[in-house]
Each structure stands twice: as structure tokens, then as C-alpha cells.
Amino acid sequence: MFPTMADVVRVVAADDPLRALFSPAGELTAEGRSRLGLDAAALRELYRNMVLIRRADQEALNLQRQGELGLWGQYLGQEAIHVGAMTALRTTDWVFPSYREFGMAMIRGVDPADMLTMFRGLSHGPWDPRKYHFAPLAIPVATQVPHAVGFALGCRLKHSDEVVLSTFGDGATSEGDWHEAMNFAGVFKAPVVFLCQNNGWAISVPLSKQTAGSIADRASGYGFPGIRIDGNDVLGVYAAVMAAADRARQGEGPYLIEAVTYRMGAHTSSDDPTRYRTESELEAWNAKDPIARYRAWLEQQGIIDERTVAAIADAAESAAQAMRARLTAMPAPPPGEAIFGRVYSNPPESFLREREEFESSLEGS
């Protein structure tokens, strides 16, 4: 089951399929672009999905500002990673997200209004992970990374060709769980793609204070390759995740992609980034906006025109309004069910008694 030392050496030294696709600076090369295999409709779909999830993100922030949500953590600026990665995977491939991957879940088909119930104080995880192959959001940083590796090990034990995507931020790479999971993945040669969304900030702590080395280079210490790429290029992210997933699917083991991006919004709606970062930094990244940049390229290629852009914007607007309407009309589940309903498969008698006492204490109140 385990790779021999010779295997490990071979994996690290083997031709890394991603090197041919990217420049040393992490930009998708012409060669890489030529291998994408995406037709015009698929290229437009990438754009449409980025616009859709950005509009939903904005609407969720609006809802928070209007008191309809307790908290919101924007992914503004990271749409290329969400869309590029999810498009590259098969729907049977599982995703183990952190807590900012609302856009990824949307693309998997999870109802966004359902998801927002988490931020409305109604639920801890409103979708069935088995239906969407999308694990619950993991709030304690990096704790989901070993889950992804365990799942991938399970795929290997079942001899299936599923691949697992494990995504996390730059801050997560400081956590012990991250290093442990990387190590386990290397030892078990697990079919997992590690996707670091390096957005420059872990709340208020910049990357320079988070880590003294390169995130991507850490992979080699665990016996597999890694690469640093431009995370604001949706095609680059797509190409990287596709190549790393293919490689894993063929039994070549894990891969670490460090996608460099920027958290354009606050950490969450409770955060005040003006206390720790400058306007000029924000402006510099604004110029690299993944959606504007991709749209310019599509226009230049003649793949998209103004009418399509407007139609996509309208569709995103309607979807956002539908999300709002559905969320705000959603009834709260009864307290007994919300609090006790999902703790145990076969609840102990003492637990059921406590539920009964709780529910009867509410009667007449």
C-alpha cells in the first residue's frame, strides 16, 4: 500500500506535468492555454459563474449590513480560484473546503439561500455532503485538511478513480494539521489536490509574518510536487487543478497548488481592514481583478460581447434577488429539532428525555 523510498524519489524527480503549463512566474503559458480544451461556451461559462458568485457574495454582504445575517466573510477577488478549480473537477470528486468557499459550493449546486442559513443562525451545515460531494465548511483553520486526506486514502483503498480537492488559505499552512495532513498524503500517496488560496492575509496578519518560506516549495519535503501560480487567472487555475487532478487520478499521488490572489474584502463583516492594510495595496490588486481581466480577454478573443455581458449581469442580479427572497422567507426550524435533531443516529434515552424536558419547557412560553 505504501510507496517505497524509490517511488518517493521518482515522484519528486519525475516530470511535473504542471511545469510545462506555467512560466516560472506562475503564468499559464501559450502552450498551457492551447491544451485547455475549452470551447467558447465553456469559456463563457467560466465568466458567467464568476459573475454569479460575485453577485451572490455582494448580496450576502448586503444582507449582513441589513441585519439579515449575523456574519459574512467575502470571497471578493478570489472568484477565479473558486470557479477554475470547481470546473476542473468531476462532480464525483469530493471537495473539503475551509469557510470562505461559498462560491465553490454554489457551483456544485448547493442552494445559496440554504447555505446562508449558517450565517443567519439557523443551521450549522444545511446541505447533505454526500449529495453534492462537498464537505461542510470547516471553521477551525486547517482542520479539514486531514479529512480530505483520509477521504482520498479511502478512494485509494476502494480502487476508485475519484480525486479529492483540499482547499485552505495561507494562514492554514502554519497549522500543525496542515503539515500532518501533507505528510500523511505523501506517505499514503493519496489522490488529493491541495489548493492553497494564498490571499495575502490571515485576518490582519500578512503573509510575510505568517511564513518565512515558500508555501509551494513545502510540497517537496512531503514527497510530492508543488507550484505557485497566478490565482487571479481563471484559466490558469483551471489548467493547474485539471492537471494535478489527472495526475492524482492516475495514481501519481498528491500535488500542492499555491494560487496567489488577494482578499479584496474584509476577513469578515466584523473585521476592519483599514487598521492593518493600505488603500494603495488594495488599488494595486483591484487592477488585477480576475473578472475584469478575464472579460477583457474574452472580448479580445471575440468570445463575448456587450450583450452577453449584460445578460449575464442580469441573470446574476435575478439569482441574487431570488437568493434573498428565499432566505428571508425561510421559516426557522422548531427549536427542539434545530438543537437536538441531528446529534445522534440513535439518541440515548437520557438525551431524548432532555429533549422532551426542553420542548415542554417551551410550551406556553
Place this chain on the structure above:
Amino acid sequence: MDAVTMAKAINLSLRDALTRDDSVLIFGEDVGALGGVFRITDGLQKEFGEERVFDTPLAESSIIGISVGLALRGFRPVPEIQFDGFIYPAFEQIVSHVAKYRNRSGVPLPITVRVPFGGHIGAVEHHSESPEAYFAHTAGLKVVTPSTPADAYALLQAAIDDPDPVIFFEPKARYYLKEEIDTAARVAIGKARVAQEGSGVTVIAYGPTVSIALQAAKTAAAEQISLEVIDLRSLSPLDMDTVMASVRKTHRAVVVHEAPVFCGFGAEVAARISHDAFDLLEAPVARIGGLNVPYPPARYEKLYLPDVDRILQAADAALAYG
């Protein structure tokens, strides 16, 4: 079946689980070729292969973390944590995920975490701890501990069959207790047992302290004092019905465990008895356990751990009260 040690009973239980259910996986530190530092998994890798029974890198948090992923993929992971004092790196995975995953997602995690626990083995630091209260305090987990080989076999079967996570604490100082076991017998999680019937004082124990309580009962009987010994077997859920049935008979209770008395599991039992049987009690509920200090160096552990004399003193005090 012939008399077997608790260590062998657990080994047989694991073996039977591996045989009857292909989804059962055993893994942890040194559980493969070595068979575990206590040889609990002895021979299992050889019999079932490296894909069912395997060694992991030395990292407890990920041993539990991969269990979550494996369970989601359809396996029944039975990870081993090598010693009680080494479970703390995995605490976050257990508390934040193993215990809460079903509540969060609706997906049950049939994980059984095996942990040798408790003292009396003359070990260096970190090898003699009793961390059960941390886990019993965490909703979403079931926490069980056997005191006999027969219960070790049957409770482990029940734990592995359970659709939800179970922390299975093995009293390592009792690994070599020997008795006949019936592999067809079933024990439901959440049911205590009366280990010794009596009428004077109820002694509530679990795991390693049950045999000490039974010795105390034997000694007391010679002095015409009757102790009833309850073996909780399951700390969460807690079978207060069995405890209360005994206390209603004896009107006196002593709770015994190795963990420090302060905020120990006995506090929960004592509070529940005191509340539910306040009018019946002839004496305050006594708690016997470790001192509120870090586990002492091995030469001193006998002074720290509950023993027969301390149980008898508490029983005498309860009988003499008022």
C-alpha cells in the same frame, strides 16, 4: 470459550469485526507489524493485510482527522491512540469534528477511538492519565470503558457497530485480567451493570477501579459490611437508572475513579445522586479519586490512586454518618 485476558478479548473483538465487516479499518502508531505496544492488534495485519490494518505516521491529530475522511468514504475506522497522554494533539479533531460532524452535516461518523488509559503500570509521565471527563463532557460522543474481558469484547463490538463515534477507554492495568468470555453475548452502550450485589453502600466505579471496588466489597463482607458495586461501563450516555436503583436501596454512595476528584466524572454522578435522591440519602455522596495534581512519578502512584482502604474508609464514613 476458554479464559482469556482482556488484551486477548479486545484482539478477538477487533478480529471478529474485521472478519464480519469489510469496511472496518484499524490503524494508528505501531499497530501493524508490531501489533501495538500492548500487542492488542497482534497478528491482525498479517491476517487481514496492509490495507485493513496499517501503521500511520506519528501524528495523533491526523490519525483522528483521516478517520473522519475515511468514515465519509464509507469505512468504519477503528484508530488506536497509543497512550492516554498522547490523545491531546487529537483533542481538536475529536471535539470539533468527530463529535459534531453529524450535528453539522447529518452524516454519521462510525468511528471507534481506542485509548489505553489509567495508571498502576509504573510508567514515566504521560502514560498513566485518565482523560475521560474531557470526552464525556463533549456532546456527540459516546464514552465507554470495560472492566472485564467479557465486557471488553462485547462493548467493543457495540462500539464498532454504533453508527456514531465512540471513545473506547481500555484500562491498561487490567489488560491481563483473565476470564471466560462468550463472544455471542451483547452489551448495549449506555447500560451499567451491578458487578456485586449488596445493601449497605453503593460503590460506583468504572474501568480500572471496578476490580478495586470488588476487592473492597470482599474485604468489607468479612466485616459484615455489604457493598453494592456498580460498573458504569458507559460514561456517556450515563445509566442513572441503574445507579439510582442501587442508591434507593442503600441510601449511601461512593464514586471511585483514578482521575483527579476535582471536576472529575464523579462530580457528575455525585451531583445527580444528590439531586435525585436528596431525601433518601443517609450520608453525603463521597468521591474517591486522584489528587488535584499532575499524575505523580511512578513510585508515588499508589499513594495517588484509589485503593481498597480508601474505598472502605469512605464506606465506613457513609455508614457512620449522622
